[in-house]
Amino acid sequence: MLKRYLLAPGPTPVPSEVLLSMAAPIIHHRSPDFLPVLDSAKKGLQWLYQTKNEVLILSSTGTGGMVGSVNNFFNKGDKVLVINGGKFGERWTKICQAYGLAVEEIIVEWGYSVRPEDVEEKLKKDKGIKGVFVQASETSTGVYHDIKNLGSIVKKHGDTLFIVDAISALVAHDLKTDEWGIDIMVGGSQKGVMLPPGIAFVSVSEKAWAKAETSKMPRFYFNFRKERENLAKNQTNFTSPVTLIIGLNESLRMLQAEGLENVFRRHEMLADATRKAVRAIGLELYPKGSPSNSVTAIMTPPGIDGQAVYKNLREKYGITAAGGQDKAKGKIFRIAHLGYSDRFDVIIAIAGIEMVLKGMGYPVKLGTGVAVAQELLMV
Ligand SMILES: *Cc1c(COP(=O)(O)O)cnc(C)c1O
DSSP states (O other): OOOOEEOSSSSOOOOHHHHHHTTSOOOOTTSTTTHHHHHHHHHHHHHHHTOSSOEEEEESOHHHHHHHHHHTTOOTTOEEEEEESSHHHHHHHHHHHHTTOEEEEEEOOTTOOOOHHHHHHHHHHOTTEEEEEEESEETTTTEEOOHHHHHHHHHTSTTOEEEEEOTTTBTTBOOOTTTTTOSEEEEETTTTTOOOSOEEEEEEOHHHHHHHTTOOOOOSSSOHHHHHHHHHTTOOSSOOOHHHHHHHHHHHHHHHHHOHHHHHHHHHHHHHHHHHHHHHTTOOBSOSSOBOSSEEEEEOOTTOOHHHHHHHHHHHHOEEOBOOOGGGTTTEEEEEOOSSOOHHHHHHHHHHHHHHHHHTTOOOOTTHHHHHHHHHHOO
């Protein structure tokens, strides 16, 4: 037997409380059984998002929420700015281009955070930019972009919308949607929210709703104005993912019991212990900018293949982490500390990394990183 440990940046482990809540019989999505369930989920999401605006609930993965954030607010030919510092930044560009937007990119070297002054300069030079797209946590590089600062910059530029993919950052980072001027923020169920894959969340500001009135792009499934009307009646436009929404209420209940500040503090603590422990075994972090609290991207030592580290973790020890994507493939591997994650998940990760690296000939004294993590995680 090989006991399995899921330490990937999505899907992430689901607590048994949430799994059990989802074992309940199916209820009808237009019946009085369901309406209070959706009402509670929508209020819980506003709490999690720190917003007074609606948070739409869509039956799709996070990418569906990203698509809807493009084709509900813009028109063909609109000029938008995408901050592209990894695989998910690239996804914004591809979606915008698929809908015929004129994309300008700020290409950020992988492993770095965007320099807010570069965004400010672009916006000053070009008053025609109608939206700025970014990731909060760029999962492919383990980097956090400074959403607060970017929000204050975009806010100064009239009608320009600020659109944040927070799919992997939600729950792990304090993202003050309203206070920071985030017009549209996308989340996904299988990351910090501790649910199976299948729902996306999208918050929409009043400024963005006003913009939606002028958008004439083709859409049918992700029609945000229709979703808004339905949400007001505690429904969704099409059949609601009733089981996932029941699970969402349980997950939100757990997060509320912990308290938002404590949730962020836990992620910060786990991320910090992971970073310091991997450094103690002589490894370098991939991010040169500000690191994400959701996932740690670790450079493999010279002569060792990152994909082999990831494969050995899984095949020899049952630990599912993540490798590198695209140009980081082979150079890095990634460990998540996201959602249903606590002290001993970090200990498992670090112990596994030490054992795998030693097995591959890397000189590490077993227990070096584990001891560092233990010191930092003691209660
Ligand atoms: C996981 C993830 C996504 C979306 O992935 P889906 O597979 O569509 O859920 C988008 N952006 C980031 C930053 C992510 O981590």
